[in-house]
Amino acid sequence: MSKIVLGFSGGVDSAVSAVLLQKAGYEVHGLYLDNTDERTRLEAVEAAARMGIELTVIDVRQELDEKVCTPFCESYLRGETPNPCILCNPAVKFRALLAEADRIGAEQVSTGHYARVENGMLYKGRPANDQSYMLCRLRRGQVARVVLPLGRYEKKEVRALAESFGLPAAHKPDSMEICFVPDKNYVNWIAQRRTLPGPGDFVLHGEVVGRHEGIFRYTVGQRKSGLIDGRKVYVSRIDPAGNTVELALWEELFKREVTARDFNWLIDVPSGPIRASVRVRHTKWEEPTCTVTALPGGGVHIECDEPVRAPAPGQSAVLYDGERVLGGGFITDAK
Structure with missing residues (x-):
C-alpha cells in the first residue's frame, strides 16, 4: 500500500x-x-x-x-x-x-x-x-x-x-476565500500591517471627476458607484505614484495585448511563438485564443485574437492548450 x-x-x-x-x-x-x-x-x-x-x-x-x-x-x-x-x-x-x-x-x-x-x-x-x-x-x-x-x-x-x-x-460550509483574512475585510487587514495612502483623484479621460478613498480599495475592472454624465464607469488603471484611480467606459476596458512577468512554464520554454488560450482571472467563461511569445528575463507577451476584459496588474495570466495548463505569470501591462 x-x-x-x-x-x-x-x-x-x-x-x-x-x-x-x-x-x-x-x-x-x-x-x-x-x-x-x-x-x-x-x-x-x-x-x-x-x-x-x-x-x-x-x-x-x-x-x-x-x-x-x-x-x-x-x-x-x-x-x-x-x-x-x-x-x-x-x-x-x-x-x-x-x-x-x-x-x-x-x-x-x-x-x-x-x-x-x-x-x-x-x-x-x-x-x-x-x-x-x-x-x-x-x-x-x-x-x-x-x-x-x-x-x-x-x-x-x-x-x-x-x-x-x-x-x-x-x-460543512465552504472554506473562506482568503484564509488569513477571517472577516473578509482585507482593507482593515492591510491597515493593521501598513500605513495606507490617503484619498486621491478619480480621473476620466484626463479630467478629475471626483475623489477616491484610497487606491487599495479598487481593482482594474471594478465598477465605480454612481454615474458620470449618465454613464457607468469602471476602474481602468491605478497609479500609486500619483495616487490616482483612472476610469474608463465599459468598451474601453477590453485589451488585446497582455504582458506578464515571472512566467512559470509547465512545458519546455518555447523557442518561438505558440498558440494557446488565456485566462486573466479566475473565471469560467472568458478564455480567448492567443499567440504567446516568451520574452528575455522570464516574461511573456500575449496577443489575444479577441479582446479580453480588464486584465489587472498583479493577477495571473494562465495559458492553456485545450484542457492542459501550460503555465502562468503575473500581469504587468495590457493595451
Missing part, C-alpha cells in the same frame, strides 16, 4: 478526497497547515480521528507571512490585484506537503483541488468548479508528485459523495 500525504482541513473536499484515496488503495496521512484559530484546528483533528487518518499538524504562520501575506500587502499598495492562493500553493502548501511526504517516505501528495494531474501534466477540472488557474505556479517537479482525486467531479457531486460515505463534512 503506497503512502500519500493529503492536505487535510476536515472540510468536505479534503474528507471526500481521503475516502477516494483510501478506496484507490493509498495509505492516507493527513497534514493540517495551521494558520488560523484553535477551533478550526481542533475540528480538523477530530475529523481525522473519526476517519482513522493519522494527522500531522504544522504551524505555517511564519512561512505564510513571508511568502504570501507580505507580498499580498505590498502588491495592493502598488495598485495591483494579487491572488494569494496562487502565491501560497507552490511556496507554502505544496512545499509543506512534499516535505512531509519526504519525511515519511511517501512518493505522492494530494489536495482537494478541482483539477487533474495525468502523466505529470496539469489539466482543468470540470467547468463548474475548475481550480486549475490557482495551481498555475506549481513547479513541474511538484506537479509530477500530485494526485487530485476530485478533478472529475463537480462540487455538488462531492457533497453527494460525502453523504453516501456518511461524512459529517457533507454539510
